[in-house]
Amino acid sequence: MRAFQRGFRSFRRNLARNIVVVVLLFVCLTFSMSMLAVKLAADNQVDTIKQQVGNYGEIKISSAYQLKQFEAERTKTAAERQAAARSMTTAQAFANRVANLVPEKLTDQFAKDSYIETYDKVLETNITLSDIANTNIQQLFSIRQGDSGQPGGAGQGGGSSTSNGFMFAGNTNGASASDFTTGAKKLISGKQFTYQDYVNANPVVVIEKNLASQNSLKVGDTIEAQISGASGAKSYIDLKVIGIYETVEAQSGSSSSSSSAQNFNPAGSEFYAPLSVVQKLNATPGYVQLGSYYYGSVDDTAALKVTFKKDTVGTSSKYQFATDLSDYQTIADPLLKAKNTSMIGLAGALGACAVIILLAMVIIVSGRIRELGILKAIGSTDRQVIGQFAFEILCICLVAIILAMGATALIGQSLGNWILPKTTAKTSTSTQAQTQGGPGGAPGAQNKLYKEGGRFTQATSTQKQAAKLNVVYRGSLFLYAILILVGLSLVGMAIPLVWIIRLRPARVLSME
Amino acid sequence: MSEEILRVRDVSKTFQVKAGDVTAIDNASFTASRGSVTTIVGPSGSGKTTLLYVIGSLEKPESGQIDVAGSNILDPGTDLVRYRREHVGFVFQFFNLVPTLTALENVILPMDLAGVPAEAQHRRGTELLEKMGVGGRLLKARPNKMSGGENQRVAIARALANDPDVILADEPTGNLDTATGRTVVEILTTLAHVNNKCVLMVTHDESILDLSDRAFHMSDGILSEIDGRD
Numbered sequence: 040m041r042a043f044q045r046g047f048r049s050f051r052r053n054l055a056r057n058i059v060v061v062v063l064l065f066v067c068l069t070f071s072m073s074m075l076a077v078k079l080a081a082d083n084q085v086d087t088i089k090q091q092v093g094n095y096g097e098i099k100i101s102s103a104y105q106l107k108q109f110e111a112e113r114t115k116t117a118a119e120r121q122a123a124a125r126s127m128t129t130a131q132a133f134a135n136r137v138a139n140l141v142p143e144k145l146t147d148q149f150a151k152d153s154y155i156e157t158y159d160k161v162l163e164t165n166i167t168l169s170d171i172a173n174t175n176i177q178q179l180f181s182i183r184q185g186d187s188g189q190p191g192g193a194g195q196g197g198g199s200s201t202s203n204g205f206m207f208a209g210n211t212n213g214a215s216a217s218d219f220t221t222g223a224k225k226l227i228s229g230k231q232f233t234y235q236d237y238v239n240a241n242p243v244v245v246i247e248k249n250l251a252s253q254n255s256l257k258v259g260d261t262i263e264a265q266i267s268g269a270s271g272a273k274s275y276i277d278l279k280v281i282g283i284y285e286t287v288e289a290q291s292g293s294s295s296s297s298s299s300a301q302n303f304n305p306a307g308s309e310f311y312a313p314l315s316v317v318q319k320l321n322a323t324p325g326y327v328q329l330g331s332y333y334y335g336s337v338d339d340t341a342a343l344k345v346t347f348k349k350d351t352v353g354t355s356s357k358y359q360f361a362t363d364l365s366d367y368q369t370i371a372d373p374l375l376k377a378k379n380t381s382m383i384g385l386a387g388a389l390g391a392c393a394v395i396i397l398l399a400m401v402i403i404v405s406g407r408i409r410e411l412g413i414l415k416a417i418g419s420t421d422r423q424v425i426g427q428f429a430f431e432i433l434c435i436c437l438v439a440i441i442l443a444m445g446a447t448a449l450i451g452q453s454l455g456n457w458i459l460p461k462t463t464a465k466t467s468t469s470t471q472a473q474t475q476g477g478p479g480g481a482p483g484a485q486n487k488l489y490k491e492g493g494r495f496t497q498a499t500s501t502q503k504q505a506a507k508l509n510v511v512y513r514g515s516l517f518l519y520a521i522l523i524l525v526g527l528s529l530v531g532m533a534i535p536l537v538w539i540i541r542l543r544p545a546r547v548l549s550m551e
Numbered sequence: 552m553s554e555e556i557l558r559v560r561d562v563s564k565t566f567q568v569k570a571g572d573v574t575a576i577d578n579a580s581f582t583a584s585r586g587s588v589t590t591i592v593g594p595s596g597s598g599k600t601t602l603l604y605v606i607g608s609l610e611k612p613e614s615g616q617i618d619v620a621g622s623n624i625l626d627p628g629t630d631l632v633r634y635r636r637e638h639v640g641f642v643f644q645f646f647n648l649v650p651t652l653t654a655l656e657n658v659i660l661p662m663d664l665a666g667v668p669a670e671a672q673h674r675r676g677t678e679l680l681e682k683m684g685v686g687g688r689l690l691k692a693r694p695n696k697m698s699g700g701e702n703q704r705v706a707i708a709r710a711l712a713n714d715p716d717v718i719l720a721d722e723p724t725g726n727l728d729t730a731t732g733r734t735v736v737e738i739l740t741t742l743a744h745v746n747n748k749c750v751l752m753v754t755h756d757e758s759i760l761d762l763s764d765r766a767f768h769m770s771d772g773i774l775s776e777i778d779g780r781d
Contacts, residue, residue, distance in 0.1 A: 041663050052651035413647045416609060417661045417709070418636030545609040548647055549600060549721075 042423050046430025053403075053431075060399040061439045064392060068443035068523070069450070071388035073510075074381040075519055076451040077458055080510045081378035085371050093337030093367025098146050098347065099329035100139050101359035108138065136268070137326045141358060145350060146330025149360075152346045154339040155332050160314050162209045162328045164321040167265045169203055171254040173308045207310045209317025211237045213245055213282070216311060222287060229258035229282030232313050240315035245282035247309060256280055267322045276320065278312065337367045373460045377508055380458045389523065393530045400432070400534035411539060412547035421539055428535040429528065436527045440520055448512060455510040553584040556716050556749045557606065562615030564601055564772075575601040576612065577772035583751055583765070585716070588743045590760055591753045592777075593769035599753040600721050602769065606751065607639050607719050620716050636665045640710025642739070644722035646702040648694040654680060654705045655690040661712040679708040683738065700731035707738055711748075718742060720752040724759065736762050 050057055112120070127135065143160060150158040210216055213231035218224040232243045246256065256262065261277045318324045334343060340362055347360040404411070414424050564576040575598040583589040591599045604610040606617055608624055608631045617624050619638050624631065640661075641647075648657045658676040659667075667675075680686055683704040685697075694702050703723060710718055720739060724732030736752075736759045743750040743764075752763070760766045766777040 041666075045663070048656075049651060409647065410649050410651075413649055414660075414664075416607070416635065416641055416647075417664065418632055418713070419664045420632050423664060543609075545601075545604040548609070548641075548643055548645075550645075 042426030043430045046427040047434060049427060050431045050434040056403065057431075057435050060395070060403075060435050061442070063395045063399070064436065064439035064527075065442045065446070067388050067392040067395060068439050069446040071385055071392060071523065072440075072443045072447040072516070072520065073451045073454045074385035074388060075523075076447055076510050076512070076516055077381040077455045077508065078378050078385060079513060079515055079519075080455060080508050081374045081381065083513070084508065085374050085378070088367065088371050088374070089336040089338070092370055093340070093362070093364055094334050095332070096334070096340070096343060096360055096362040097329045097331045098141055098149055098358055098360055100141060101357060103359075104357045105139065132268070133322075136321075137323050140323055140326035140328060141330060143325050143327055143330075145358065146327060148350050149330060149347060150332065152343060154334040154343055154346075156335060157215075157333040159210050159212070159215060159331045160327040160329070161331055162314055162317045162321060162323070162326070164207055164209075164267070164317060164328075165204050166207045166267065166310075166317075166320045167203050168205050168262055169265065170263050171203075171250070171256070173203070173205060173250075205308045205310055207244075207312055207317045207320060209312050209314040211314050213311050213313075219284070224284045224286050226282050226284050229280070231282055232311070237313040237315050240319060241313060242276050242278050242316055243281040243312065244278040244316075245284055245311040246280055248283050248285045250308070251280070251283050256283075258283060264320055266320055269322065276316075278316070282311075284311070337364060340364055374508065377455065377459045384458075392523075392527055396432070396436070396527055396531035397534060399435075400531050404428075404535050404538050408538070408542070408547050409550065411542050412544035415542065415544040416548060424539045425532070425536060428539070429532050432531040432535075433524070433528045436524050436531065440524050440527075444517075444520060447516075451510040452508075455508040459508045553586045555582050556585050556620055557583040557751065558616075558618040559602075559606065560616040560618075562602070562605060562612045562617060564598075564605055564610060564612040574598075574772045576605065576774075579615075579769075579772070579774040581765075581767060581774060581776070583717070583749050585749050586743055586747045587764040588740050588750045588752065588762060589765045589767070590763035591751070591767045591769050591774070592755060592757050592760065593753075594755060597769045598772040599769045602774070603719050603721050603751065603753050606717070607641060608634055636661065636713055638715050639717045639719055640713070640715040642703070642706050642710050642718065642720040642723050644725035646694065646699075646706045646726070648702055648705055648709070650694050653691045653693055654685055654697065654701075654708075657694070657705055658708045658712055661709060665713055667713075675712065676708070679711055680705065683708045698731075699727050700734065703727060703731075703735050704738065707735070707742075711742070711746075716749060718748050718750045720750065722754050722756075723752060724754060724756055729758075732756070732759075 115123075140162075146158075146160055149155070208216070212234045213219070213236075214233075219226065219231070226245070227248060229245070231245060232241070235241075236243055244262070251257065258280055260280045262280065263275050264278050266274045266276065312320075314327065315324075318326065332343075334340075343362075344360055347358075351358050411424060414427075415421075559582070560580050562576055562579045563574070566573045566575055577598075579602055581589070591602065593599045601610060605612050606619075612625070615625070619634070622629065624634055648654075649660065652660065655673070655676050658679055659672040662672040662675065677686070677690060680690055685701050685704045685708065689697060689701060692701075694705070697705070703726075707718075707723075710720075718739065723735050723739065727735060739750050739752065740762050742748045752759070753769075760777070767774050768777050769775075
């Protein structure tokens, strides 16, 4: 304790000289702390991005396989195709139907991997409903009429242009479809189908409000759907309407549009039903369009790819495990570059700090050799002298680091902005291209992921976040500051330590 | 008869330099008692300061024995830091005060290192300095604000801080004018005669021999007692 008091007193009494050292250290430490703050901010934002992007993957038919199929079909003439269809057995017809689908067994097996956190299976297909009309087509027609100045309501305009084809999106739990979790679509009456509905293949469905309104459907009503490729009395299934949703995005978009487009709703033809029901309607039981998976973070991707390879031995070229790794890379790359730059800056600045404190201590200690000799001659132990110098150095470093922390608060953000690569324009373009992608499957579209209906909304918002580096003070910065303080003090102690231990008082006390 | 507190027997010290070995102390032997002033005179480089540092445990001799208060300080198990704190006090030619400390702080420094309670340190430090005639405003003066004589008085007060048995003074008048030097020697003499300290001075100034109880001459490391004293 007394050594500390002596050290503090020595720090105060040698103020002018110590201020010079403090100022030099302050400059380098400010740079170090700012770089550290930038690094921590980049780390934090990358971690946030990792929770949102780069942790999604899906198993689906590979685009290479689809291209191959397409090329094979293209070489056939129409007559050949018709002849082949006529001579097809039931088994061949089924094989043909599921050729571009993924076995559920494969998706279930993959879901057992410990990295997988949530799992869903999706099948989208076009189903014919004989009782109701597709308002999507009706409204589009109505808009065209309105634009040309022709009179007539939506019902009249669309009356002759109705379609009975509807898109059915099936998954294992209606509430988990990200169209609903992200708020793009909202249930306004009734309820969602549950996992139990999927397991029991309950014939229930959730429909769009305009579609319901146009067809006078309400919760509890039943609609008749035809199983694909089937005929006869058993080819129909009655689907009970259990919920009605509205498409929030389409409505908000329509508020600024012309009055004729007020009811336009591009999602009007979309039904949500349990996967098992959609499979039944599509006549492809046991097959899905894709298995969709969320895992811990982008860091698990490599391990999951290994698992996928194991699970698809022999058929690996037919299926692919597509991830949003490239989304993550596009979004996180500027941050990672900023992080790397800040690491280099941090290392350089800390190195400079170490050199400054070492040189300063050489000058300080060499100027106080006599004092060291006196202390030893009057009965001071090496430990007491070291303690005094250690506390003195600690005081110098502490003052410098406190000032540097303050300066970091002022310049950290500017430095972060300066370091962050200017890639916003490029990445925005990339995002637009992605958002246009719908459900995957088309040849060459292997990067376009389904994301349970989310369709890259998360990636887009995350990218906006990543465009700016938010350099904020956080607890870890203080912890690192303490570590730097201790490290710097220890480096600074190296010189006095050697001199104190090796010093022979008799040599210095006789010096004039 | 006064108590023999310091006994130096057959002490030798050699320094290795480029030109070869230089014998600084050649089988030096002498004794010194409480209440006496012992002076060693000799030209520069004769080895007298080395002998003082050997006695003060700042240098280690090749051979010999140095008994202080009955213990041989050259025994391997001796705690030399404690020895320097409790048994010896140094007074140097260039005062060797810590320049950033005040007079009082310089005096209480040895007590602080020895773990004396703060209040006792302050009381004794003030007392010693006042006794040396450096009281009042000079208590808080730094060495660069004091004269050579005042600095040397502070140095003597510091040497006395832990009430040692032996005061080792290395050219205490070397950096002072004649009158001030004389005063400082008189203080040391008083310390020996009144406070019963054993004062060992080394100097090249033979004019202070008249104030010594015993005197030795040192030349080329060889110590010899000057006749007609004691």
